[in-house]
Amino acid sequence: MSDLIRVGIAGARRGRAFVTGLRAIPNVEVTALCDIDADFLAEQADAHGIHGRFLDYNDLLNTDIDLVIVATPMQLHVPQSLAALAAGKHVMSEVTAAVSIEQCKELLEGVEAAKASGLKYMMAENVTYFRNNVVIQNMVEQGVFGDIYYAEGQYIHNLKNLRSNIPYSDADGSPTWRSRWLTGVNGCTYATHPIGPLLEWFQEKVDSVVCLGTGRHTAPEQLAEDSTTMLCKTDSGALLNIRVDILSNGPHSPRQNYHALQGTKGCYEAARGLGDKPKVWLDRWEAEESIRETINTDPYQLYGWDYGPNTRGVGTKEITFAWRPLEDLADEFLPEMWRNPPPAALAAGHHGSDYFIVKDIIDAIREDKEPRIDVYRALDYTLPGLMSAKSIALGGMPVKVPDFRSGQWG
Numbered sequence: 001m002s003d004l005i006r007v008g009i010a011g012a013r014r015g016r017a018f019v020t021g022l023r024a025i026p027n028v029e030v031t032a033l034c035d036i037d038a039d040f041l042a043e044q045a046d047a048h049g050i051h052g053r054f055l056d057y058n059d060l061l062n063t064d065i066d067l068v069i070v071a072t073p074m075q076l077h078v079p080q081s082l083a084a085l086a087a088g089k090h091v092m093s094e095v096t097a098a099v100s101i102e103q104c105k106e107l108l109e110g111v112e113a114a115k116a117s118g119l120k121y122m123m124a125e126n127v128t129y130f131r132n133n134v135v136i137q138n139m140v141e142q143g144v145f146g147d148i149y150y151a152e153g154q155y156i157h158n159l160k161n162l163r164s165n166i167p168y169s170d171a172d173g174s175p176t177w178r179s180r181w182l183t184g185v186n187g188c189t190y191a192t193h194p195i196g197p198l199l200e201w202f203q204e205k206v207d208s209v210v211c212l213g214t215g216r217h218t219a220p221e222q223l224a225e226d227s228t229t230m231l232c233k234t235d236s237g238a239l240l241n242i243r244v245d246i247l248s249n250g251p252h253s254p255r256q257n258y259h260a261l262q263g264t265k266g267c268y269e270a271a272r273g274l275g276d277k278p279k280v281w282l283d284r285w286e287a288e289e290s291i292r293e294t295i296n297t298d299p300y301q302l303y304g305w306d307y308g309p310n311t312r313g314v315g316t317k318e319i320t321f322a323w324r325p326l327e328d329l330a331d332e333f334l335p336e337m338w339r340n341p342p343p344a345a346l347a348a349g350h351h352g353s354d355y356f357i358v359k360d361i362i363d364a365i366r367e368d369k370e371p372r373i374d375v376y377r378a379l380d381y382t383l384p385g386l387m388s389a390k391s392i393a394l395g396g397m398p399v400k401v402p403d404f405r406s407g408q409w410g
Contacts, residue, residue: 003366005067009068068091073178095190097192104382121378202240280325
C-alpha cells in the first residue's frame, strides 16, 4: 500500500464530522461516502467535495479504499465492520462496539482473524479524547492523584430535542433504529461516553455491575427508564458511578459529558454549568497556600451554619484554597498531542476530539501498531452497559461482566 490512505465513510450523518480531521492529516483522502438517503448523500458529498457516492455498502467496499469508517446505526456496527475486514479494509467503528453479547463474540473472532492480514480495528469513542480528559489521564499516570479509587461519569443528552435524532419515529411515523436500540432497551446500555475516560484513567476493566432506573416519567411509551445509574466494580475494587439519561427534560450541555475522579492525594470535577469550570484539588497545595482568618462569630458560621444567638463567640479557622481551575495545570500536564495541533484539528467535531480519533487509526495503520481503543478495549467499554440490562431486569442485582479474554462469556 502506498503512503496515501484512502478513506470511505459509511453513514453520512455522523460520519461527516470526521472529514475535517482526516483532511488535516497529510496523505489522507476521503474518497467515498455511503448513505441510504440519496438526497442527503448528494448534499453532504457536494458540501465536502467527495466524488465517490454509494447507496449500497457493498459497493463502497468494492472500491480501492484502505479504511472504512462505520458511522451507521449501532446495530450495524458489527456486521459492517466484519464485512469491511473481510474485504481487506481497516475499520474504525462508531459507538457502541456491539448491541449484544453475541455480536461481541462475533466481533472479537472476526478482528482476531483479520490480524493475520495486518488489518486494524478501532472504536471511535470520542469522549476519551476530550482535552480535559487527556489532561487528567496524564496527571493520573504521573501519580498526582495518588491511588485512585472512585470516579463518576454521566451522559445526559435529551435526544427528543434534536430534530435529526428523534428517538421515536421518522417523519412518516415509522420507528427509527434509536427506538429499538437506545430507548427500546432498559438499562445503562449507551454507556461508552461516560465510562470510556474512566477506564483509561484506571487502566483496568469492569468486573461486575449493578443497575437501577428511575421509572418512566417523561416518555412512558419507551421501554427505557428516563434515567439509569450503573455502579461498576473494577477488578481492583474501585467504584465507577455511571449515569445515562437521553429522555429527561432539561439542557444537555455542559453536563452532557460530566466526569469526576477521587484519589488519595487529590480529586477532579468537570464543569456543571452557569460559568463553572473544570477544577482540581491536590493535597500538596495544603502546605503551599493557606490563610488564617479570625472571625467574630462561631467557626460554623463561616459556612453559613447558624445555630442561634447562643453560638456566637470568637473562633479561628484555617481556610485552604480548595479548588483550582484545571486549565491552570495545562502547561504542566497537557499531553504533547494537544500542545500544537494543526488549526484544522481544533475545527474538527466534538471539541477537536474527532481529529485525534482519526489520527490514532491512521498512525496505527502506518506504524503497524494497535490503536488506543482496539477491539479488546472496545469490548471493555461496551460490555458493562450490555450487562446493565440484565441487572436492572433483576431488580438491581449484581451481574458479572464476561471475562472474554479468558473465554468466559457468562
